[in-house]
Every structure is written in C-alpha cells, then in structure tokens.
Amino acid sequence: MAQMQMLTFEQKKDLTRVDHDSIRELELLCCSGDQITLKLEIDFKLTDVELKVPEDRGSDVDEFLCYDEGHLIGYIGICSFDGLIDPPELTGMVHPDHRRKKIFSHLHRLVMEECKRRNFKTVLLLCDRNSSSGRAFLERVGAVYSYSEYEMHYQGGALEDPIEHQKDISLRRTSNVEEEAKLGMEIWIPEKDGMIVGGVHLHLKDGVGSIYGLSVSPENRGKGYGRPILRKAIDILREAEAQDILLQVDTKNWIAHNLYKSCGFVETSVMDYFTLENTNTLE
Template sequence: MNQRSVTGEIKTEVTASDRANIARLIEDYRLYEGVDCLVSLEEMLAPSGNKPAQLLHYQGDTLTGFTYLQHLRPDSEIEIYGMVHPDHRRKGVGTTLFEAAKAVWRRRGASGLLLVCDGALPSGKAFASANRGEYRFSEHRMVLDPANIKRPQWSQGQQVQFRRAEATEVPILTHLVSQAFEASEEAMENWITEAISADNQRFYIGLLDGLPIGSLRTVSIGEQIDIVTFGVLPPYRGRGYGRQMLLAIVDLLLEEHWPNIALDVETKNANALGLYESCGFRTIRTCDYYQVIEGGPARS
C-alpha cells in the first residue's frame, strides 16, 4: 500500500530494493550521528502479524526517511523508531512519517504510542518536544559479557528448577505473566498462544518444589537473542529465585553459542539493574521514551 503526501510518498510494503535502500539509510545515519540504529535491520524487517510494521518515505526514487513500529504485547503501547536522512531534515519528512504512525496506532487501537529516541542524541529529544511528546521513562540496553558473571553459592533447599515451557502450558504461562506484569489474563493468553508457536521465540518456567513461580521468554533475530518478559510472582521476589532463573538462561544460551545476548531494563529499576550487572550484563546505550500526545506537530 502506498500513500501520497505533500512531501513525498509513504510505502508500507518492503521490497528487495527497499531493503537495500533502508540499509544505506541506516549506514548514512550511523556515519552522520556517530551511533548505531536503535533496532537492527533484521529485527525491523522480520515478519510481523501486525502489519504494517514499517513506513518508508520516498521523494522520487530517494528513500528520505524510515519508521519501524513495534508492538511487543497486547497490553503494551506501540513503540516508534525512526530516522530521516541527514540531507532531508527540516523538510517535513519526519512529521509525515510521524502522522502516518499515529494513523496506524489509531487503527490498531493500542493502549498508547511511545516515541523512542537515543538518549545520546539531542535531535531525537528536540523532535519529541516539537511534537508534544511527554517524557515517560528511559531504558538501558544491556549486553552480556561472560567474563563479568558473578556466581553466588546457593544454600540447600533454595534451588529453582528451570526448564523450557511446552505449548500445552499456555495456562500456566498466562497466570505467571499476567500476575508478574499485572496484565489481563485474557489478553495474555491470546498473545502467549500465538508467541509460543513462533520459530524464534521460546518460553521458560522456573519452579520451586514443583510450583511455577516465574517465567521468561527469549526472542532471536539473526545472531542476537534477547531475554524478555522476565518476571517472578510477587510473593517470591527478593529471595534470589530470579537470579537463579537468569543465570540458568544465560548458561543455556552460552552453551548454544549465541554471540549476542541482550536485554533491556528501566534506568530507575535499581534492583533489576544491579541483578543484571552482577550476572554479567553491561550497558551499551540508553533510550528515552516519550508518550505521544495528540495535537499539531511541528515540521521536521
């Protein structure tokens, strides 16, 4: 589907030539800004059940801007990641893509819309401010450094059993995820049923004396695998069980020889940040999230 605008054309279907153009845009962005794109090309162009996930802005045959829409869970907001070519800024490209992204949000009926910016770039913050973005929170992107893993000695009787969840255990996962993240069980059940069948996703369960107390999920794109949806039931928090689960999945992924193991954590979540650092993760960048407020945007 293509959509004409006063500043060019919006495309939502990505062809092989579009993919090459996006790769060149990402490289030009990296050279100009001095930082990598927040999301890898492989992840942005991976198949999605919530199309369109990509919005491309063309001026003639030139790709001038690109936006990726990410919708992680049914209870979460849609996240917007975007870039405009350095030679085409302040010409309305960013605003056109932003308005197209808001139209997608309205059609999907998601709970909200978040604009994601690299915390090191003033340009992202300026765009969010000009478009009435209200700062919500920041997240650290962390990657595993196996040399820095600290392994405590566990006392007897405190061992968590850790295993991969089976497709028949959707009800158990639904209970664990909905309780850990205070989300609707109905929405979680539908999402987990779909996610657990995806080739690049796996769910795991932590058990204490046979009782499920926590879960996590891994999502792989190319050579990278992310640890996500990691939660422990409230009564079992602060007792070391989450650490056991995290180290168990880290060891499993290292045994599988994943070269890039990563996760995200809110900057204000001191307990989680300390846990991840002690388990060998280090921060490589920080992202700022801005809540999109409806209103008249500025040109960009």
C-alpha cells in the same frame, strides 16, 4: 515542496525480507553516524510475518517508508503486535544526508493518522538520549517524558557463585508454540522442585541474544532466585552460539539493574520514552 514531490512514500502492513534488510542498512548508517541506538524491533516483525499464515496477519498498517529513487531514506514503524502493546511504540529515522527536508515530519503525520484510525489515544515515542535531532523533534510535537530504559550488554565474568548453584533452579521451555509464535521469542519457565517460580523470554537472531521479561513470582521474591534464572538464560543463549547478549531495564528498577551488573552486564545506552497525545500533529 518540490523536493517532497520527488520522494516516494509507502505504507505497508508487513515487512518483507527486502524491507528488513534495507531498514537494517539504514539503521546501521544512522546509528554509527549519530552514535545512538534504535529500538525498531524489525527482527520480531519479520519473524511474526514468516510464522503466521496470510489470513492471520491482520490488515493494520505498521510500516511507513520513504524512498528517493528506489533507495530507502526514511522509516517509522508502529510496534503494537496486534494490539498487545498499547500504547504502541513508535521509532524511526532518516538518512543523515536527507534531514531537514521534513521527511520525518511527513512520515510522523501518516503514522499518527493510522494510530487515530486504530483508536490509539496516546503513543510512545522512543529516542536515544544522545540523539539531538530526535529530542528536537519530540520538543516540536509536544511529547512529554515518561520513563527511560538502560540497554545492557553482557561482557562476561561475575557468574560463578557456588551458593547460587544450590538454588536448584531449572529452566523448561514451554510447549505453547502458538504463544511463542505470537511473541516472536522462546518462553522459558523457571522451576524449583517442580514448582513454577517465574518466567523469562529469550530471542536469538543473527548471533544476538536478547533476554526479556525476566521475573520471579511475587511469592518467591527475596529468595535469591533471580540470579540463577538469569545465569541459566545466559547459558542457554551461549550454548545456542550467541555472540552478543543484551537486555533492557527501567532506569528506576535498581534491584534488577544491580543484579544484571553483578552478573556481568554493562550499560551501553539509554532509551527515553515520551508520551504523545494523538490530538497533536505537526503543521
């Protein structure tokens, strides 16, 4: 208890640039030490804050931080983007030198209290499959496995296919600036002969390009449009000088998974999603 009293816990609705950089530093330390990945979405959160005027930011608390003498040693974030994600996604970490001090348990309790205040009946807890400490915590709180996603990174090659060039798919960026600001990414519309055939969202930050929500409309599936859409998305990010390109895909979605592999993406990690009822708390 004495150790806990020496720590400072903060709850914030928004991240500042200083917060972002401190969390990123802690993330790199934890990921390199544990050989895991974390899906914190702090780039999206900071972009969301910077693009919105103060009166549009809302009052919900999403950021929970723990400091030891001014140094960030623990963090959990709620990812709901003004209720667009429900149930919300929770991810966090504690400095390797400060584990087994119930820091994460205390942060988790604060987060669950906030989720209860916002009437979230369930939450999704994210955990890299290789995180032994994370999986032990999930077992303690009674979280139930839901599904998994591969994170895949583009390694190059496997793109040239003259047949796919004949699909004549073009990507047009949407003019809906407000929607892009809300999502924190660029919205691109794939078209064939002037008709919309799907959608894809792109994000670029610090040289890392991300591809989200790549889809082909139901009436156009089975026509081979997925590959040229993906290819053109990669081209857009590379032209924007992305040094790394990544995407996530449900491990059960073998059609998309095989498409991504055939276009030069390789699996680098597995993120497991667990459901937790909001009646569960740690004693």
